[in-house]
Amino acid sequence: MNIGKQIILHIAVIALLAALDYVLPAYHQGVFSRIMVLAVFAMGYNLLFGYTGLLSLGHAMFFAAGLYGAGLTVYHLGWALPLAFVAGVGCAAVLALAIGLLALRTTGVAFMIVTMMFAQVLYLATLYFGQWTRGDEGIVLPQPTRLVEFAGLHFDFSNPVTRYYAALVLFAAVLLITLGIVRSRFGRVLIAIRENEDRTRMLGYNVFANKLAAVVISGAISGASGAAYALLFGYVGSTFASVQYSILPLLWVLLGGASTTLGPLLGTVLMYYLVDFSSDVLARAVPDWNFSYLGVVGIALIVLVLFFPKGIFGTIRAHWARWLP
Amino acid sequence: MKPLLIARNLSRNFGGLKAVDMVDFSVNPGEVRAVIGPNGAGKTTLVSLLCGRIEPSSGVIGFNGEDITRVPAHIRVRMGIAYTFQITSIFPNLTVYDNVALAAQRTLTDGRSRKALDASVRDAMLHVGLTERASTPAAALSYGHQRLLEIAMGLALHPRLLILDEPTQGLSDGEIKDFIKLVRDIRKETTVLLIEHNMDVVMRLADRITVMENGRILAEGAPRSIRANAKVQQAYLGTADG
Numbered sequence: 206m207n208i209g210k211q212i213i214l215h216i217a218v219i220a221l222l223a224a225l226d227y228v229l230p231a232y233h234q235g236v237f238s239r240i241m242v243l244a245v246f247a248m249g250y251n252l253l254f255g256y257t258g259l260l261s262l263g264h265a266m267f268f269a270a271g272l273y274g275a276g277l278t279v280y281h282l283g284w285a286l287p288l289a290f291v292a293g294v295g296c297a298a299v300l301a302l303a304i305g306l307l308a309l310r311t312t313g314v315a316f317m318i319v320t321m322m323f324a325q326v327l328y329l330a331t332l333y334f335g336q337w338t339r340g341d342e343g344i345v346l347p348q349p350t351r352l353v354e355f356a357g358l359h360f361d362f363s364n365p366v367t368r369y370y371a372a373l374v375l376f377a378a379v380l381l382i383t384l385g386i387v388r389s390r391f392g393r394v395l396i397a398i399r400e401n402e403d404r405t406r407m408l409g410y411n412v413f414a415n416k417l418a419a420v421v422i423s424g425a426i427s428g429a430s431g432a433a434y435a436l437l438f439g440y441v442g443s444t445f446a447s448v449q450y451s452i453l454p455l456l457w458v459l460l461g462g463a464s465t466t467l468g469p470l471l472g473t474v475l476m477y478y479l480v481d482f483s484s485d486v487l488a489r490a491v492p493d494w495n496f497s498y499l500g501v502v503g504i505a506l507i508v509l510v511l512f513f514p515k516g517i518f519g520t521i522r523a524h525w526a527r528w529l530p
Numbered sequence: 531m532k533p534l535l536i537a538r539n540l541s542r543n544f545g546g547l548k549a550v551d552m553v554d555f556s557v558n559p560g561e562v563r564a565v566i567g568p569n570g571a572g573k574t575t576l577v578s579l580l581c582g583r584i585e586p587s588s589g590v591i592g593f594n595g596e597d598i599t600r601v602p603a604h605i606r607v608r609m610g611i612a613y614t615f616q617i618t619s620i621f622p623n624l625t626v627y628d629n630v631a632l633a634a635q636r637t638l639t640d641g642r643s644r645k646a647l648d649a650s651v652r653d654a655m656l657h658v659g660l661t662e663r664a665s666t667p668a669a670a671l672s673y674g675h676q677r678l679l680e681i682a683m684g685l686a687l688h689p690r691l692l693i694l695d696e697p698t699q700g701l702s703d704g705e706i707k708d709f710i711k712l713v714r715d716i717r718k719e720t721t722v723l724l725i726e727h728n729m730d731v732v733m734r735l736a737d738r739i740t741v742m743e744n745g746r747i748l749a750e751g752a753p754r755s756i757r758a759n760a761k762v763q764q765a766y767l768g769t770a771d772g
């Protein structure tokens with residue numbers, strides 16, 4: 206059955222990531238820790254965009270809510286890391302509930318604009334409350350706050366190996382949760398809403414409530430990514446609330462394949478390295494152009510939408526492996 | 531007999547257009563009711579008001595003894611009003627089975643087993659004769675089969691009132707014959723409200739016919755009396771359908 210193949214594939218991906226830790230050089234180990242955390246963000250985004258068909262242009266606010274919810278409670282209140290993580294996720298979930306109640310009154314382009322505007326409000330708020338957030342400059346979490354004692358074991362999240370496995374644990378948990386959701390009846394209703402909202406309503410489903418649940422879960426997952434980012438990499442700054450962090454998850458998901466469970470990871474990996482390489486190459490080739498990586502992002506987005514709308518896993522599913530979730 | 535569905539002074543305006551204008555309408559349990567009328571008479575607007583897809587400008591609607599005027603559409607579906615769309619409205623990327631399962635699963639959500647869902651889906655597919663195409667994507671079905679899939683989805687909701695909006699539109703003669711048989715089968719379990727242009731289908735299926743014109747009810751009665759009604763002949767039968 207498909208479910209067997211699906212579970213084996215997902216476990217294999219997780220195992221592969223675990224094994225990578227042993228072979229990757231230090232730099233790429235750090236990159237992959239970051240990618241796994243950001244892929245969680247992409248998976249959260251995918252649940253709403255890919256599966257439910259709601260295009261948000263404001264997901265940076267949920268990532269930032271997690272980032273600040275976790276970072277500020279550690280920095281100002283001295284909370285322990287697990288508690289701070291929960292605070293981050295909680296902030297994002299509550300924010301998502303409030304935003305969902307308002308933004309879901311709109312559809313289509315209006316939904317994009319409304320979510321984008323709310324995200325801008327949060328971004329500006331992080332600058333406005335600079336005395337706590339230190340705005341653009343941001344906060345570096347001091348090393349002693351990044352230690353955790355759990356069941357008699359000590360974890361130091363400034364240690365690269367600990368960080369890698371912490372990122373992997375979060376990634377694996379969210380990947381399996383996503384797989385569970387999209388295979389569940391709830392997941393099928395989300396897909397049904399994406400495919401034909403009016404019909405879904407006339408089958409007796411409360412479309413608004415289902416969409417709201419999708420926004421909250423998507424927001425909470427994005428928040429978990431933000432919280433983990435703050436705690437693992439020890440930095441909290443308003444860049445992460447800016448509009449580019451709303452565009453990036455869209456790009457990652459499109460590249461890897463919208464409404465595929467593994468697409469977000471692949472998209473994040475490829476885009477991260479593309480930006481990484483191209484910045485170097487461009488800086489060397491045309492040093493006086495001062496080419497921003499956002500240019501690469503923009504071009505990639507246009508090319509994807511025009512020529513490759515299903516993304517990598519979407520294309521694989523359409524042609525070779527219909528069982529991909 | 532106490533009506534299953536009842537509407538009083540029901541109106542709906544679109545700007546200055548009175549699409550449905552002070553209509554009193556009721557459907558008795560167990561009957562097959564046809565609503566006919568020329569294009570633009572307000573038939574689809576009327577049933578859209580009844581199933582809650584649009585809100586009335588004024589008037590009240592009752593179903594099974596309850597006032598449902600302000601009840602949202604998805605709750606009305608759960609109460610037993612199923613609507614099949616005039617323009618085929620299915621989930622093209624899902625299989626036939628999954629389409630029907632979406633309709634069936636909601637009614638079975640609370641603690642019933644997968645087996646009950648499966649049985650319910652298979653039952654609905656069997657009813658309309660799509661069992662062999664269970665794993666075909668809905669988009670790959672012929673038009674006639676897509677219409678049958680619509681009906682299967684309606685049946686899987688186990689409605690007390692099944693509203694069919696122009697179900698035979700675009701079907702071949704053979705398919706229409708099968709459709710008539712299907713509705714005769716369905717009516718054993720549920721009340722049917724049918725919007726239909728094909729007069730042959732209407733005359734063969736309906737217990738009573740409601741004729742609409744310009745948002746109002748022009749006449750109502752048994753097929754025989756409608757056929758003999760001079761006003762109806764003038765407004766409808768005498769023109770478009772000959």
